[in-house]
Amino acid sequence: MVAPVLLTEDAKDIHSYAIPAEARVTHVALDLVTDFDARQVGGTATLDIQAAEGANRIVLDTKGLQIRSVTNAQGQMLPWKLGNADETLGAPLTVQLNGADQIKITYKSAPDAAALQWLSPEQTSGKKYPFLFSQGQAILNRTWIPTQDSPGIRQTWEARIVVPAPLKAVMSAQNLMPEGEEVEGGGRAFHFKMDKPVAPYLIALAVGDIAFQSLGPRTGVYAEPSMLKAAANELADTERMVEAAEALYGPYRWGRYDMIVLPPAFPFGGMENPRLTFLTPTVLAGDKSLVSLIAHELAHSWSGNLVTNATWADFWLNEGVTSYIEGRIMEELYGRERAAQLIELGWEELEAAIQDAGAESPMTRLHLDLADQDPDEGMSSIAYDKGAAFLRTIEKAVGRQRFDQWLRGYFDRHAFQPITSALFLADLRKNLIQNDERLEQLLRLDEWVYQPGLPANAVVLRSEGFRVVDQQAQAYALGAPAASLGFPKWSYAQQVRFLNALPRELPEERLSALDTTFNLSQSNNSEVLFAWLQLAIANRYDPAVPALERFLTSQGRRKFVAPLFDSLVAQGEWGRPIATRIYEAARPTYHAVTAGTIDRLLKDLPEEQAKAA
Numbered sequence: 001m002v003a004p005v006l007l008t009e010d011a012k013d014i015h016s017y018a019i020p021a022e023a024r025v026t027h028v029a030l031d032l033v034t035d036f037d038a039r040q041v042g043g044t045a046t047l048d049i050q051a052a053e054g055a056n057r058i059v060l061d062t063k064g065l066q067i068r069s070v071t072n073a074q075g076q077m078l079p080w081k082l083g084n085a086d087e088t089l090g091a092p093l094t095v096q097l098n099g100a101d102q103i104k105i106t107y108k109s110a111p112d113a114a115a116l117q118w119l120s121p122e123q124t125s126g127k128k129y130p131f132l133f134s135q136g137q138a139i140l141n142r143t144w145i146p147t148q149d150s151p152g153i154r155q156t157w158e159a160r161i162v163v164p165a166p167l168k169a170v171m172s173a174q175n176l177m178p179e180g181e182e183v184e185g186g187g188r189a190f191h192f193k194m195d196k197p198v199a200p201y202l203i204a205l206a207v208g209d210i211a212f213q214s215l216g217p218r219t220g221v222y223a224e225p226s227m228l229k230a231a232a233n234e235l236a237d238t239e240r241m242v243e244a245a246e247a248l249y250g251p252y253r254w255g256r257y258d259m260i261v262l263p264p265a266f267p268f269g270g271m272e273n274p275r276l277t278f279l280t281p282t283v284l285a286g287d288k289s290l291v292s293l294i295a296h297e298l299a300h301s302w303s304g305n306l307v308t309n310a311t312w313a314d315f316w317l318n319e320g321v322t323s324y325i326e327g328r329i330m331e332e333l334y335g336r337e338r339a340a341q342l343i344e345l346g347w348e349e350l351e352a353a354i355q356d357a358g359a360e361s362p363m364t365r366l367h368l369d370l371a372d373q374d375p376d377e378g379m380s381s382i383a384y385d386k387g388a389a390f391l392r393t394i395e396k397a398v399g400r401q402r403f404d405q406w407l408r409g410y411f412d413r414h415a416f417q418p419i420t421s422a423l424f425l426a427d428l429r430k431n432l433i434q435n436d437e438r439l440e441q442l443l444r445l446d447e448w449v450y451q452p453g454l455p456a457n458a459v460v461l462r463s464e465g466f467r468v469v470d471q472q473a474q475a476y477a478l479g480a481p482a483a484s485l486g487f488p489k490w491s492y493a494q495q496v497r498f499l500n501a502l503p504r505e506l507p508e509e510r511l512s513a514l515d516t517t518f519n520l521s522q523s524n525n526s527e528v529l530f531a532w533l534q535l536a537i538a539n540r541y542d543p544a545v546p547a548l549e550r551f552l553t554s555q556g557r558r559k560f561v562a563p564l565f566d567s568l569v570a571q572g573e574w575g576r577p578i579a580t581r582i583y584e585a586a587r588p589t590y591h592a593v594t595a596g597t598i599d600r601l602l603k604d605l606p607e608e609q610a611k612a613a
């Protein structure tokens with residue numbers, strides 16, 4: 001199956017050097033050895049290529065790769081050239097094809113490849129073996145795989161990965177030999193195959209002391225042995241989530257749905273690598289309270305992995321549609337109220353994001369202009385929460401039944417293909433609106449997608465359970481005793497809402513009463529702890545600094561780490577020294593994407609401090 005590439009102007013990917021109209025990669029075969037001492041992967045990438053009539057070259061994306069040679073299938077050398085390296089995009093690798101429809105690149109990744117994080121044994125939960133994981137989204141995979149790193153250029157792939165014994169490798173693909181095989185000269189080889197064409201950012205690898213536990217007929221979890229039990233308990237509802245999603249949006253097309261709980265340096269909450277979602281251990285609250293994250297990554301099996309944004313300017317088509325589906329899965333499994341609370345938390349974040357950026361800011365549009373920007377910059381809650389609000393607004397206007405039917409059809413019509421905002425709107429008009437002028441007027445589709453801010457027709461969902469929380473937050477600010485609060489019985493979302501609803505300036509007694517009554521600084525729930533630490537920082541509340549330091553040095557999830565450093569810096573002479581001190585210790589443990597964000601945030605610090613960081 002060769003997946004089509006869109007060649008319209010809005011599908012042109014400014015974050016890739018590829019020229020798919022000339023020649024494109026259709027299949028990638030990796031044969032790589034992981035070298036934990038040198039922190040490099042090295043070996044060969046064999047690419048199947050489809051070239052247009054008369055085209056005699058292919059342009060690939062690379063970043064920091066050490067290229068040794070390029071040959072055709074017969075082993076004959078092909079001329080190649082690395083262009084100038086751009087700081088964000090890396091360097092184009094142009095290969096002269098001389099008629100070849102397959103090329104073999106022998107190469108090594110750089111020790112500082114941004115897609116790869118090499119963890120020392122101390123950074124794992126078992127403390128005994130090193131660990132490696134990759135993170136491709138958005139444009140990082142070019143630091144370890146020389147291919148056309150553009151989400152609109154789908155590729156099937158396979159891999160043979162050699163790792164030191166007794167480690168295991170897992171990938172976002174069919175695991176052909178879960179125990180691996182011995183290789184001559186030591187180590188074990190693992191084999192993987194993805195026979196569906198996927199966007200190349202979805203190729204992912206993890207290597208470590210990894211064990212597996214089944215959760216259901218199609219679901220299971222990998223983790224370090226010491227975390228496996230906790231992980232399996234927390235994720236026990238996953239099979240039911242898959243069933244709920246299928247009932248709504250049609251068959252799950254990837255075979256198995258497994259997850260891997262990674263060491264705490266993993267920079268995201270989750271990453272929807274096909275067949276193998278990558279997860280932060282901060283999702284393991286002990287009470288399944290944070291499993292909306294699983295609903296989210298699972299939802300990407302439709303929105304994102306099956307139907308994929310053609311370029312990062314349309315990131316909302318991945319994340320906004322996914323956030324909408326996440327809410328629907330949560331509602332199916334846990335009921336309307338729990339889902340509504342999460343949606344309202346998202347709404348709170350959206351309002352804050354729009355306020356921060358300014359309602360007229362072009363960054364608050366769904367379809368973004370990312371010229372001269374790292375696609376990372378476009379990845380704000382706008383894509384997630386404005387995107388989801390857009391879909392809920394359409395759902396409300398046409399009714400759930402009609403909307404569900406349309407969305408399911410949308411996935412079928414665009415399965416294994418790239419999507420753009422224009423195509424999305426065209427599909428809506430053709431298959432849902434169908435010349436209903438009144439409906440067209442009501443929806444304000446173009447305003448939603450191409451204009452900043454929030455259209456006036458946005459549907460706002462309010463949850464029951466937050467009303468009482470808001471009242472109690474007011475009462476608490478006015479002096480009500482902590483023991484009178486319903487806090488211990490609330491859902492985590494209510495607890496977060498409560499903490500966020502408190503005034504940013506509180507008397508010290510109000511803070512200490514909260515902390516001692518509810519043990520906030522020791523919370524096992526990373527979202528509650530995060531909300532508490534934000535409140536504490538806003539108040540320059542010294543007693544919470546040890547908990548803050550523990551949190552910032554024990555996990556590297558960017559969503560938590562970056563706002564906390566940001567808040568510290570905003571607290572001037574109180575917060576800045578704390579930020580630099582903690583960052584000095586934490587930076588070596590952070591993933592490149594987390595460290596990059598914090599580096600930018602702290603870069604206006606005095607010179608020596610910035611250097612030390």
Ligand code: BES
Pocket residue numbers: 137138267268269270271272292293296297300319379384559
């Ligand atoms: N695909 C994203 C993670 C991502 C986005 C990685 C952009 C790199 C660039 C993933 O599905 C995601 O959205 N994760 C969220 C959790 C979700 C519940 C909102 C996260 O990591 O916090």
Ligand code: ZN
Pocket residue numbers: 296297300318319322
């Ligand atoms: Zn997502």
